[in-house]
Amino acid sequence: MKRGIILIFALVTLMAVLSSGCTTGSAPVPPTPAVPVTVIATEPVTLTATPPTVPTTEPLQTLPRERQVNLELTKDRPTSEIHLLFQGGPGEIFTTKILMRVYAADGTFTEYVMSNGKKPIPGDEIVAPGTRGNDRCEVFVVSAGTRYKVMDEPAPGGGYY
Numbered sequence: 001m002k003r004g005i006i007l008i009f010a011l012v013t014l015m016a017v018l019s020s021g022c023t024t025g026s027a028p029v030p031p032t033p034a035v036p037v038t039v040i041a042t043e044p045v046t047l048t049a050t051p052p053t054v055p056t057t058e059p060l061q062t063l064p065r066e067r068q069v070n071l072e073l074t075k076d077r078p079t080s081e082i083h084l085l086f087q088g089g090p091g092e093i094f095t096t097k098i099l100m101r102v103y104a105a106d107g108t109f110t111e112y113v114m115s116n117g118k119k120p121i122p123g124d125e126i127v128a129p130g131t132r133g134n135d136r137c138e139v140f141v142v143s144a145g146t147r148y149k150v151m152d153e154p155a156p157g158g159g160y161y
Contacts, residue, residue, distance in 0.1 A: 067091030105133030
């Protein structure tokens with residue numbers, strides 16, 4: 001009698017596990033495309049204008065392969081400081097100067113020179129004060145006497161956590 005109860009209990013448990021679908025993996029479900037939503041305003045809406053973007057002073061240029069260097073541009077969120085770190089690379093022997101131009105959100109800019117205008121070495125860094133708004137950075141590398149604009153990137157607003 002005890003054997004029959006245990007057998008029935010085991011079969012019921014096995015059927016519950018198999019019917020729950022836990023024995024096989026499920027196929028990934030493809031995401032559904034977003035449906036565009038149209039909003040019709042019934043009252044007048046005032047739109048706030050964004051500050052005009054500062055036009056690029058010159059186009060981006062690619063350094064020749066043998067003169068390429070590694071640069072890392074970051075913005076510290078709590079302090080809004082902008083950091084440009086020189087990490088060296090195959091072209092560090094040709095690199096004589098690195099400049100960074102920081103455009104504030106109001107359109108004004110300030111230029112910074114790495115290593116006080118001397119030949120930069122890996123680990124050198126420019127730390128520039130930024131704003132809590134959206135700044136923009138242009139980075140120039142002087143390599144073998146030629147100036148190249150290698151970066152033109154936004155530095156999104158800082159702020160506090």
